[in-house]
Amino acid sequence: MVVALIGATGMVGQVMMRVMEERALPVREFIPCASPRSKGKEVKFMGKSYRLGLVEDAIKAKPDVAIFSAGASASRKYAGAFASNGTFVIDNSSAWRADESVPLVVPEINADTISKSTRIIANPNCSTIQMVLALAPIHRKYGIKRLVISTYQSVTGSGVKAVRQLKDERAGIEGEKAYPHAIDLNCLPHGGDFTENGYTAEEMKLVNETRKILDDPEIRITATVVRVPVTGGHSEAVNAELSADFSVDGIRQLLSKTEGIVVMDDPAANIYPMPRFAEGRDEVFVGRIRKDTSVAFGLDMWIVADNLRKGAATNAVQIAQYLKDRKLV
Numbered sequence: 375m376v377v378a379l380i381g382a383t384g385m386v387g388q389v390m391m392r393v394m395e396e397r398a399l400p401v402r403e404f405i406p407c408a409s410p411r412s413k414g415k416e417v418k419f420m421g422k423s424y425r426l427g428l429v430e431d432a433i434k435a436k437p438d439v440a441i442f443s444a445g446a447s448a449s450r451k452y453a454g455a456f457a458s459n460g461t462f463v464i465d466n467s468s469a470w471r472a473d474e475s476v477p478l479v480v481p482e483i484n485a486d487t488i489s490k491s492t493r494i495i496a497n498p499n500c501s502t503i504q505m506v507l508a509l510a511p512i513h514r515k516y517g518i519k520r521l522v523i524s525t526y527q528s529v530t531g532s533g534v535k536a537v538r539q540l541k542d543e544r545a546g547i548e549g550e551k552a553y554p555h556a557i558d559l560n561c562l563p564h565g566g567d568f569t570e571n572g573y574t575a576e577e578m579k580l581v582n583e584t585r586k587i588l589d590d591p592e593i594r595i596t597a598t599v600v601r602v603p604v605t606g607g608h609s610e611a612v613n614a615e616l617s618a619d620f621s622v623d624g625i626r627q628l629l630s631k632t633e634g635i636v637v638m639d640d641p642a643a644n645i646y647p648m649p650r651f652a653e654g655r656d657e658v659f660v661g662r663i664r665k666d667t668s669v670a671f672g673l674d675m676w677i678v679a680d681n682l683r684k685g686a687a688t689n690a691v692q693i694a695q696y697l698k699d700r701k702l703v
């Protein structure tokens with residue numbers, strides 16, 4: 375495949391290259407791009423150095439696949455030009471996720487929403503991907519009526535600038551800020567911009583993207599997104615009200631059989647998922663599985679994953695691999 379990577383210097387872009395190498399994606403030609411600020415810089419991929427190019431040049435090269443992780447405005451500006459050249463765009467930003475004609479794909483759940491005529495494929499938000507991977511089999515078997523979600527999200531989810539802010543604060547350096555407040559020794563109940571309904575953009579992504587991926591607009595969902603001074607991955611406390619009775623063992627077994635999920639659930643031995651453990655791993659880890667005793671058919675779970683991996687790069691590379699396997703590229 376000829377692959378362009380838009381945003382190669384970013385938090386996600388750098389992991390994207392590593393995941394493509396690890397999974398031996400058959401890349402015949404690689405075209406890494408970033409903003410004009412990175413002109414002249416180089417990146418290393420599969421043992422070779424590549425000078426970063428501009429997006430305009432990558433469009434002209436008509437790659438088979440263009441993976442975007444450069445923010446929504448770059449995706450909105452350039453994805454259409456790639457698509458009209460026949461390139462498959464796999465977009466990590468929020469630009470296309472709500473578009474009804476654009477599949478929003480977690481390959482283990484709904485790769486079949488990609489068709490021959492698809493050209494833009496949206497990668498869901500990081501906190502949504504890890505959660506729906508665990509919820510999809512539960513929804514299929516028991517039906518989910520309502521979700522109450524609280525997240526504890528890593529600073530790596532806000533990009534290079536946010537990680538630098540945390541490091542600067544820890545080193546006592548006064549630097550550029552990604553957040554409106556200090557992040558070290560703090561929790562910010564503020565993920566993305568506030569919207570008119572009082573939720574933040576990140577919270578509304580969890581609501582809307584979950585409904586789209588699970589193909590069920592009826593699920594009632596409320597979410598609170600919290601940014602915490604952690605770097606290894608996102609953690610989520612998820613409370614689900616199901617339509618039918620279940621046993622905790624039944625949920626453990628169902629999740630143990632689910633591709634991409636690892637059940638880590640032995641509280642008596644202090645075994646439960648944590649971001650320090652999930653960092654650098656492609657799987658989604660689920661633990662603290664228990665019945666919510668306050669409601670009929672209520673389920674509580676703790677879901678952790680490396681947001682840069684399954685929440686972004688791994689999921690995108692799996693989509694590229696799917697296109698190759700299905701001979702769409």
Ligand SMILES: NC(=O)c1ccc[n+]([C@@H]2O[C@H](COP(=O)([O-])OP(=O)(O)OC[C@H]3O[C@@H](n4cnc5c(N)ncnc54)[C@H](OP(=O)(O)O)[C@@H]3O)[C@@H](O)[C@H]2O)c1
Nearest residue numbers: 381383384385386408409412443444445467531533534686
């Ligand atoms: N971090 C996560 O966990 C995560 C998860 C899922 C999705 N995403 C999404 O992935 C995207 C990237 O996130 P990130 O965390 O990697 O951000 P980041 O660390 O800030 O990196 C942004 C990247 O985009 C490039 N870029 C910015 N404007 C550009 C333009 N006009 N043309 C070409 N390249 C441009 C930057 O290049 P320069 O270095 O030249 O500035 C950099 O390579 C965002 O849309 C984000 O919402 C992130």
